[in-house]
Amino acid sequence: MSGPCLPLSLDWEDWFQLCCPPFDDPSALDHFEDRLERATDLALEICTEAGALGTWFCLADQAKRHPALLRRIVSNGHRVGLHGLTHQRAFIQDRMAFRQSLVSGKAIIEDLSGAPVLGFRAPEWSLRDNAMEYWQELPALGFTFDSSRAPLKILGDPSWSRRPHRLANRLWELPPPVLGLGPVTVPLWGWAMRVLPTFLLSAELKSLQAEDAGTPLVLHPWELDEGQPLLPQASLGHRFAHRAGLRAYGSRLRKLWSGLRLVSLESWIETKESSEAAESALVLWEAHS
Numbered sequence: 001m002s003g004p005c006l007p008l009s010l011d012w013e014d015w016f017q018l019c020c021p022p023f024d025d026p027s028a029l030d031h032f033e034d035r036l037e038r039a040t041d042l043a044l045e046i047c048t049e050a051g052a053l054g055t056w057f058c059l060a061d062q063a064k065r066h067p068a069l070l071r072r073i074v075s076n077g078h079r080v081g082l083h084g085l086t087h088q089r090a091f092i093q094d095r096m097a098f099r100q101s102l103v104s105g106k107a108i109i110e111d112l113s114g115a116p117v118l119g120f121r122a123p124e125w126s127l128r129d130n131a132m133e134y135w136q137e138l139p140a141l142g143f144t145f146d147s148s149r150a151p152l153k154i155l156g157d158p159s160w161s162r163r164p165h166r167l168a169n170r171l172w173e174l175p176p177p178v179l180g181l182g183p184v185t186v187p188l189w190g191w192a193m194r195v196l197p198t199f200l201l202s203a204e205l206k207s208l209q210a211e212d213a214g215t216p217l218v219l220h221p222w223e224l225d226e227g228q229p230l231l232p233q234a235s236l237g238h239r240f241a242h243r244a245g246l247r248a249y250g251s252r253l254r255k256l257w258s259g260l261r262l263v264s265l266e267s268w269i270e271t272k273e274s275s276e277a278a279e280s281a282l283v284l285w286e287a288h289s
């Protein structure tokens, strides 16, 4: 792999899986229409067209329902990571329960996909509040990177680093991209990607790629499913974040991804580590010559 690229992530969950009751209850999977296969196929299609590969952060409960679909993602050349046992936020669990959910979730995704799981993303960027330090559990369990900490108000903390960096035990943290619009900072995914002017978004994405910023783009397959029902009982804010700009988002995304080289988070990290190793070797060679 050579030349500038951007990591791509996909959060593999169904259209109704908001991170609040009743949508995050494990029983919600029995109560709402299952549209995950349709959405997954749309996402795979757009990736194939764009020559894009990504890391799909998968829910273990959905993997158990859709093992063949999970294997289809892997057979298309994508990588899989863990998005949780269920879509409940990390901070509603105590640390021991969170640790156990990592152990079980990783085993389930690896068994069903036949592929290694190296990365984790908490539902709704929820390694915050009392779960702020939960990432410390990841390295000992075989994870090499996390992508759960958004440098934004409410979802995280604007003071957190906006670029990939290492936490303890060589664990990589890859924060999602954000965009400053005057005094306001917005996520460069979800509703903002669906409603802001495409010229603005396109320029920002190209700039991130040219910089080799390493901030993973984020796509939920359900964002491509224009026929999804309206969410009942959801708050106004949730409805806006969920539905704004859904119409023709696939066409918009095809334009936005044009000219980008999108790779899995694993690939981006491997390339980064190779170039760091080469630089260290050069420094050593220069020091001894």
Ligand SMILES: [Zn+2]
Pocket: 011, 013, 083, 087, 122, 123, 124
């Ligand atoms: Zn999610």
